[in-house]
Amino acid sequence: MEPSFWHEKWDLKQIGFHQPQINEFLLKYWSRLSLEPSAEVFVPLCGKSLDMCYLAEQGHSVLGCELNKIAVEDFFKENNLPVNRQTHGEHQVYSTEQVSLIQGDIFTLANESTHSINAFYDRAALIAWPEAMRQQYAKKLAELIPAGVKGLLVTLDYDQSALNGPPFAVSPQWIETHLAADFEVELLECADVLADNQRFVKKNVPWLNEAAYVLTRKG
Ligand SMILES: C[S@@+](CC[C@H](N)C(=O)[O-])C[C@H]1O[C@@H](n2cnc3c(N)ncnc32)[C@H](O)[C@@H]1O
Incomplete structure (x- = not known):
């Protein structure tokens, strides 16, 4: 989507993607990455996700990237974190002790x-x-991730003809076709989550799967 789409969503507070709790797959599978507590974790398109608080609680440093200023400023405000801001070229970097959001x-x-x-x-x-x-x-993403680095990827898959995205359906086949050249791909779990997603139920989407993968950057 174009930047204007996301800026409008944040301006209008239409942020249904923002979860009020930590993602279940993050809780269940993060330990599979076998990281040192001091590891630095990159969170692309981070929004103001509370998952970053969970990662920081594990001892990690978090480096997020997020287009929208409201999202970034809300993250620090809503979590009562003091913040410093610096300009790096066309990006602003907001930092507190363990979290830096670009x-x-x-x-x-x-x-x-x-x-x-x-x-x-x-x-x-x-x-x-x-x-x-x-x-x-x-x-x-492949350019930004150094060789050997692992990540947890959480996707949704459904019949795309039943609903307009975002979120867009991403199938295991898509991942194989477009990510396997750059990443080792391991599917951890694929769960039926239709009943927990009323927007999909109301639109009569016939099925909805949430999947977790471990990706390892080849190199
Ligand atoms: C679907 S939301 C997901 C946010 C977050 N990962 C979460 O789980 O709540 C996608 C986010 O990507 C941000 N975004 C969109 N395009 C971007 C871009 N080109 N660079 C950085 N962030 C972007 C949007 O502002 C939005 O907050």
């Missing part, structure tokens, strides 16, 4: 920005893009 477009983020990361977490980032932009995002 506010700006991920596509113009220098690849060196993430050279020190030890892991990444993608929930509602890959699935935020329609097909053509999703392929561009997948390539950018």
